[in-house]
Amino acid sequence: MVNIKTKTQIVDEENGLMIRVDKSLKEMMEEKPFSRWNATYWHPTLEAIIKDLRNSKFQVKSVSDFFSDDGWLISTDHVRASRGELEGDNYPVEYYTPDGFMFTGYRTYHIPHCTENAYIRMKRAKPLSMDLLLGGFGMGPTGKSLVLWQQPEDKAIVGNIFILRTKDKYNPFLLDVIFKSKYGQAQFKRFKAGVAFYSLSNDEIKSLMVPIFPEKIIESVKNNYLQMTKYHDKAMRAKKQGNENVYKENIEIAERVLRDLIEKTEQVITGKKDDVV
Numbered sequence: 001m002v003n004i005k006t007k008t009q010i011v012d013e014e015n016g017l018m019i020r021v022d023k024s025l026k027e028m029m030e031e032k033p034f035s036r037w038n039a040t041y042w043h044p045t046l047e048a049i050i051k052d053l054r055n056s057k058f059q060v061k062s063v064s065d066f067f068s069d070d071g072w073l074i075s076t077d078h079v080r081a082s083r084g085e086l087e088g089d090n091y092p093v094e095y096y097t098p099d100g101f102m103f104t105g106y107r108t109y110h111i112p113h114c115t116e117n118a119y120i121r122m123k124r125a126k127p128l129s130m131d132l133l134l135g136g137f138g139m140g141p142t143g144k145s146l147v148l149w150q151q152p153e154d155k156a157i158v159g160n161i162f163i164l165r166t167k168d169k170y171n172p173f174l175l176d177v178i179f180k181s182k183y184g185q186a187q188f189k190r191f192k193a194g195v196a197f198y199s200l201s202n203d204e205i206k207s208l209m210v211p212i213f214p215e216k217i218i219e220s221v222k223n224n225y226l227q228m229t230k231y232h233d234k235a236m237r238a239k240k241q242g243n244e245n246v247y248k249e250n251i252e253i254a255e256r257v258l259r260d261l262i263e264k265t266e267q268v269i270t271g272k273k274d275d276v277v
Helices: 025-029 044-054 116-121 172-180 182-192 202-207 215-240 244-270
Strands: 009-012 017-020 060-062 093-096 131-135 145-148 156-158 161-164 209-211
Touching (some): 044 182, 044 209, 116 156, 131 172, 145 172, 172 209, 215 244
Antiparallel strands (some): 009 017, 060 209, 131 161
16 A cells, blocks of 8 residues: 555556656646656656756756747758758758767768758758757657767758757857766656657757856866867768778777766766866
């Protein structure tokens, strides 16, 4: 028997079901800014991670709180054959897609291309250097992010990717690290729960919570991230030249540096470290 007065919670691990008795149905459905009647959404592990972020010594805000309008968040379409738009290496427009996402950055050794009529229709989806790209459509890409520190061609668009242009208000390197951390991934996993098709809405992205670090820590995160980009770029050049050994060596170093940075950033949030150095 469950004593509801003690506000306990039960997880049926065998059947993958969870019964929450520490919140009423009304409380769960009125959870702000979003809620779902879904076991995964309310899983104690995800709730605990998000609670740790909220309760850290750093002030926490939604990404949208840093901006006075919605111009920083750009939702995009994709190349449509039904409109006479085509993809192919011989076309003039760079076309960044979720398929090119790697853990450490974009797969620049082979950037897809598309026809100019797609660019004309989707000019709003033109990426700029230092944009954060966020996958928001489909099971695989949703919740994956990267910083496009390279300079795209004059004619370039993205497809089925959200563009987050935050560099003037929130450092994109830090934002990518937060999104890749357990704190970011817990929020993305909640948004994936209880839906027939994995996707993110503009409102969900706006609500994503991030910590406000002092400038010293932000600078440390940026410097460590920039070190990682050197290995990523070297790996991309090697891959393009057909040098698999150099590619593998450098992409492994890049992954290791980035994972270490994510772990140290999580420790800063929990108070176990004062900085990521």
